[in-house]
Amino acid sequence: MSLLIVCPGRDPENWIETIRKKDSAIECYAYPEDHQKEDVEFALTWNHPRGIFKNYPNLKVIASMGAGVDHILSDPALPDDIQITRVVDDKMTEDMSNFVLTQALARLRKIQDYTKHQTEKKWDRTQYGRPQDTKIGIMGLGVLGDAVAEKLHKNNFQVYAWSRTEKDCQNITCFHGKEQMEEFLSHAEILVCLLPLTEDTRNILNADLFDMLPEGAYVINVARGEHLVEHDLLEMIDNGHLSGASLDVFREEPLPDEHPFWEHEKINITPHIASLTSPESVVPQIIENYDRMMDGKPLRHEVELEKGY
Incomplete structure (x- = not known):
């Protein structure tokens, strides 16, 4: 054999x-x-x-x-x-946890803004956020979601999580099912998608969901590109409801040269490297x-x- x-x-x-x-x-x-x-x-x-x-x-x-x-x-x-x-x-799980933490901290410290300022030779200080003052929501509480939630909690974020079925996680405020989705989203100043890709979760990151997030929320997708309705994300960023996004996964990989994500100043792109x-x-x-x-x-x-x- x-x-x-x-x-x-x-x-x-x-x-x-x-x-x-x-x-x-x-x-x-x-x-x-x-x-x-x-x-x-x-x-x-x-x-x-x-x-x-x-x-x-x-x-x-x-x-x-x-x-x-x-x-x-x-x-x-x-x-x-x-x-x-x-x-x-375990190594991949740790890698994913560290990546999400890195993206969340980079958002709070406005690293993407300063990277852009460097290319413009612009010396401009702005106030940054702190983990203890930030509510972060994790969608998906499998092996990776559990580990990410725990890592963020240990780094002083206020962590909320949502899963399809009921879970009980220490130090994490948990929600489950469609009936609790809106309440969960209302807390997510930063939203992290770690859901498996199923027929129920395909296109779940859409305008209706984004509209339930707080004004100025930030989206991190490290799950699958098919979770995200791309034009909805662009529209919600451009109209000011979302402050930006960090995307590691895409519907088409490599991301085509002509894709609008490449040059959008409020979207951070990495080439599916959160966990190798x-x-x-x-x-x-x-x-x-x-x-x-x-x-x-x-x-x-x-x-x-x-x-x-």
């Missing part, structure tokens, strides 16, 4: 080398090199070609290379009775799940398909 890596646009060599170093007994191939499709039972993937996995009659498990699985679940031609797993990694997967850190859990599959044991970090995460 063999493991297949499918990651168009990415170099799979580091993954292959790391897997072979950790367990030389695993027969590993990188798509589209020659391999026997009948031998493949486990696939490790990111943004696979749609419909490809229907060609593997004995495939049992599709493992995401990252925390997100929407790139897998969006394929309408997935094999029946397939198991799907995602990555849960390290093969050295992640491969041990991939190999563990491969062994569990071979032994008929329950998989770790398996996705609940009906929920989409």
Whole structure:
């Protein structure tokens, strides 16, 4: 039996080398090199070609290379009775927490404004904000959302959080369900999106939601580009209701050269780097799940398909 890596646009060599170093007994191939499709039972993937996995009659498990699985679940031609797993990694979780904290502090200290002033040779001081005086809202209380909320609390922010179902987090004011969304949003001077991408959350960052935020609120999206209705964000910034946004994810990546986000002075762009997967850190859990599959044991970090995460 063999493991297949499918990651168009990415170099799979580091993954292959790391897997072979950790367990030389695993027969590993990188798509589209020659391999026997009948031998493949486990696939490790990111943004696979749609419909490809229907060609593997004995495939049992599709493992995401990252925390997100929407790139897998969006394929309408997935094999029946397939198991799907995602990555849960302490290093990636810490990276995400640090990134969101960095963006929130940069907003309070107006770093983007001063970067612009530097290009203009403009010496202009303005008053900054402080974490203890700032209410920040986290949408999504999964592994990443929990960690981000805790990091922000430890750095003295007033933290609020919203999730689909009821959660009880120490030191965090929690809301849940559609009926509590508006109350949650009314507190979010900075709004952070860490939701999984599902049919319910697609386009959730829209004009109606933004309108429920306090005047001058700031948006940080580190989840998925499809959460955001882009023209709604631009309109709400340009009419003054939102003060700006920090975006790490986009509907189309890389962001096209002609996209209006590039030159908007109130939008900060980073190229999907809030939390990057390290093969050295992640491969041990991939190999563990491969062994569990071979032994008929329950998989770790398996996705609940009906929920989409």
